[in-house]
Amino acid sequence: MTFFGWFPQRWKSSVDVCLFPEPVPLAQQMASGLWSDLKGQVPKMKSTHLRSLMQDQARNDSMFVQSGQMVLDYCRQKVDSETMSKLFDLAEKAGVEQRKAKMFAGERINQTEGRAVLHPALRAPRSASIALDGQNVVPEVWKVLDAMKGFSDKVRSGEWKGFTGKALTDVVCIGIGGSYLGVEFVYEALKTDPEAAAAAQGRKLRFLANVDPIDVQRALEGLNAETTLVVIISKTFTTAETMLNAKTVKAWLVKELGSADCVAKHVVACSTALDKTQAFGIDSNNVFGFWDWVGGRFSVWSAVGVLALSLQYGFGIVNQFLEGGHAMDQHFQKAPAKENLPLIIGLLDVWNCSMMGHEGVAILPYCQALVRFVPHIQQLDMESNGKRVQMDGSEVPVGTGAINFGEPGTNGQHSFYQLMHQGRVIPSHFIGFAASQNPVELPGEAVSNHDELMSNFFAQPDALALGKTAEELKADGIPEKLIAHKTFPGDRPSLSLLLPVCNAHWLGQLLALYEHRTAVQGWLWDINSFDQWGVELGKVLAKEVRGYLSQARKGSADDSKFLTPTKKLLAKYLE
Ligand SMILES: O=P(O)(O)OC[C@H]1O[C@H](O)[C@H](O)[C@@H](O)[C@@H]1O
Numbered sequence: 001m002t003f004f005g006w007f008p009q010r011w012k013s014s015v016d017v018c019l020f021p022e023p024v025p026l027a028q029q030m031a032s033g034l035w036s037d038l039k040g041q042v043p044k045m046k047s048t049h050l051r052s053l054m055q056d057q058a059r060n061d062s063m064f065v066q067s068g069q070m071v072l073d074y075c076r077q078k079v080d081s082e083t084m085s086k087l088f089d090l091a092e093k094a095g096v097e098q099r100k101a102k103m104f105a106g107e108r109i110n111q112t113e114g115r116a117v118l119h120p121a122l123r124a125p126r127s128a129s130i131a132l133d134g135q136n137v138v139p140e141v142w143k144v145l146d147a148m149k150g151f152s153d154k155v156r157s158g159e160w161k162g163f164t165g166k167a168l169t170d171v172v173c174i175g176i177g178g179s180y181l182g183v184e185f186v187y188e189a190l191k192t193d194p195e196a197a198a199a200a201q202g203r204k205l206r207f208l209a210n211v212d213p214i215d216v217q218r219a220l221e222g223l224n225a226e227t228t229l230v231v232i233i234s235k236t237f238t239t240a241e242t243m244l245n246a247k248t249v250k251a252w253l254v255k256e257l258g259s260a261d262c263v264a265k266h267v268v269a270c271s272t273a274l275d276k277t278q279a280f281g282i283d284s285n286n287v288f289g290f291w292d293w294v295g296g297r298f299s300v301w302s303a304v305g306v307l308a309l310s311l312q313y314g315f316g317i318v319n320q321f322l323e324g325g326h327a328m329d330q331h332f333q334k335a336p337a338k339e340n341l342p343l344i345i346g347l348l349d350v351w352n353c354s355m356m357g358h359e360g361v362a363i364l365p366y367c368q369a370l371v372r373f374v375p376h377i378q379q380l381d382m383e384s385n386g387k388r389v390q391m392d393g394s395e396v397p398v399g400t401g402a403i404n405f406g407e408p409g410t411n412g413q414h415s416f417y418q419l420m421h422q423g424r425v426i427p428s429h430f431i432g433f434a435a436s437q438n439p440v441e442l443p444g445e446a447v448s449n450h451d452e453l454m455s456n457f458f459a460q461p462d463a464l465a466l467g468k469t470a471e472e473l474k475a476d477g478i479p480e481k482l483i484a485h486k487t488f489p490g491d492r493p494s495l496s497l498l499l500p501v502c503n504a505h506w507l508g509q510l511l512a513l514y515e516h517r518t519a520v521q522g523w524l525w526d527i528n529s530f531d532q533w534g535v536e537l538g539k540v541l542a543k544e545v546r547g548y549l550s551q552a553r554k555g556s557a558d559d560s561k562f563l564t565p566t567k568k569l570l571a572k573y574l575e
Helices: 026-031 034-039 041-047 057-062 081-093 096-104 119-123 138-157 181-190 194-199 213-220 240-257 260-266 274-279 303-313 315-334 341-355 373-385 417-422 449-466 470-475 480-486 504-525 533-554 564-574
Strands: 064-067 070-073 170-174 204-208 228-233 267-271 287-289 360-365 403-405 428-435 494-501
Touching: 026 034, 034 041, 034 081, 034 341, 041 081, 057 064, 057 081, 064 341, 070 341, 070 504, 081 096, 081 341, 081 504, 096 315, 096 504, 119 138, 119 315, 119 504, 138 287, 138 303, 138 315, 170 240, 170 303, 181 204, 181 303, 181 373, 181 504, 194 303, 194 315, 204 213, 204 303, 213 240, 228 240, 228 260, 228 303, 240 260, 260 267, 267 274, 267 303, 274 287, 287 303, 303 315, 315 341, 315 504, 341 360, 341 494, 341 504, 360 373, 373 403, 373 504, 417 449, 428 449, 449 494, 470 480, 494 504, 533 564
Parallel strands: 170 204, 170 228, 228 267, 267 287, 360 403, 360 428, 428 494
Antiparallel strands: 064 070, 070 494
């Protein structure tokens, strides 16, 4: 079956895409009263406590959605059926279906960079057909996947040897942002998965991202150059941090191994800029490519993630991750709106951010393996949706881009949950798994260790939603002077996602779910979620400072282009 085998025939080409009505630009939506209609829901929802909303069992049932073995429960959101129906209307008017179809059809929806957004093609089965400018990109994708399988098999089996003839057991990945965060998230998440852990026996994977030289020391600590493979990961192969770190580690290899010829055996690259990898001295046979239609923050499914993860865990496990991502793509495309998890979560996040005025969203995985999930989602969501103008350049008339933050539970409960319970209202995503990667059951304990963890996963959303009233505290015999301090207002929205187990397949599903949630939000706001011009200005100014420091370290330099406070601080630094 082709990738589009299940896909409605009418969405198959960009011409057919035109069968959908054009999405209505946000400003027009505002004028047409759709958002104000939704805004009209706000006073009602603000004045109705979740305690009341949750008394309606039919409402709660309608907000318990299942996709295969993944469950989304959003009855603890400050919405009723009328609000939800207006949100689904909004999705329709904003053209979410049409924009989604354009993305999957390879249209250049990243308009400011003139690029398609085809990361789903990276996880499509070999037999799929996804066209960009009339060319099926899937065979190209699988050509690189096959090459990475071949290379990682050789390294893992010891057939590929280092400069001194030893097998390469350790890998250092050098990359930053999208060329780092997703890879580290998946690496960490699989480290304790039994199948992946067995496959990684005797191997090490390290990351070097920060240009801070301390990170070099940490990444190389205890490594032997003779057994170390360096993977330089950079889409553009121009990122200042990555280039300097790559040169630093190359110098370490050459020093340790005594010859510049070691590079051919110890350095490989993942990039779209093959001319630049060659200029760096990397043999083009050791470069694994990808394409400009893969955004950095969506690139873990490409060579960016697949190579390093295959070296550590073997290609078979990484393929399960790809298949999980593809399963979520299918769900996102096929499932009706009311059962469509990325759509619902995107709508709820927009409702909370743009209508209810909550500026943050807490992402709370009850799974220590997801320790690097939130940093990855921060880049994915905040770099995508931290935008101030719409596609046509006009200012977005509503608040966009929430501050995504979080920590695994239960650690976060002993840290910032105080603020969530009695301080600010922060809509939250609770993420849990039915089974643990490491089941532990102690004789004499009331529950298994995983059930202990999950008791908190189930309790916290109710504590946030229901709170505890002064009357209840009085009935518990709490002294009068403590009642105010111990009162929990409740009425704090959350949603809960329950998955079977944290393995490669479900990690793929979870990450693709969050990618599509991000896209849905951007489509509702009519912003471009796929560019990132906001990261440029700081880079340009850093270049000026770099030039100044270089001169200043040699003697004197002209600081006249800097602000007076900046000059003062620079002078102090150079003292
Ligand atoms: O992969 P690279 O070209 O080295 O880019 C690494 C990162 O740096 C950029 O500044 C962007 O903010 C990120 O989206 C990107 O992932």
